[in-house]
């Protein structure tokens with residue numbers, strides 16, 4: 001899954017693709033590089049990001065979804081917590097709703113997901129984006145994330161979302177201490193995969209990579225660590241990885257897949 005953030009302030013690529021032509025060029029590039037899904041987002045989830053109105057988010061996301069759909073059959077996901085944005089994106093051709101709040105943000109999120117009939121990504125986050133990194137606490141991060149995700153999957157199914165349309169995501173970096181929570185959560189990824197739903201993993205360019213891997217630079221200096229995270233996810237059995245650097249990740253996953261296939 002290749003990320004296209006149509007935002008001025010995303011942590012890794014904010015402002016680069018806010019212009020519609022730049023966003024479309026970036027989407028084309030990710031498709032050419034081998035993305036199986038595009039994830040289009042119009043609101044940053046980083047701590048302290050400015051909230052975006054529904055109308056503004058729709059104005060950022062929908063023209064890009066429509067433009068990509070007009071020229072490509074690539075599945076398009078919309079990264080939003082707002083039902084109205086998901087609805088508008090699906091009307092423009094998106095087939096997946098990626099919600100970092102796991103359909104908890106609005107009272108009608110669950111019913112809207114069921115009505116739209118799209119795939120849904122239910123992600124774990126402790127708290128709200130604005131405050132999630134203030135002293136997050138877990139007794140057992142893997143078990144607590146697993147329990148939350150099962151609970152949200154059951155809520156989605158009860159609301160009428162079809163079982164085969166549900167994806168889960170452990171939400172690396174969302175209400176998790178950089179080292180004390182993200183690393184054990186990744187180490188326990190097979191437990192999340194064992195819940196029986198396809199798992200999406202987003203590790204790309206996140207700050208724990210800088211903390212663990214060094215390098216000193218900003219988010220775009222974290223390619224090596226991002227690829228390590230993608231390979232770790234593949235080894236644990238995730239169904240998808242959400243990444244900014246599609247060409248490099250596709251190459252790494254192809255090599256990993258070929259080696260793994262030769263072993264069996």
Ligand code: HH2
Pocket residue numbers: 003005007009010011012013041043044045046079098099100121123169171172200201202203242
């Ligand atoms: N991470 C980000 C945003 N959306 N969705 C899922 N399902 N999983 C993730 O790990 C995830 C996500 C954060 O990355 P990015 O989109 O680059 O930044 P921002 O939220 O600042 O736009």
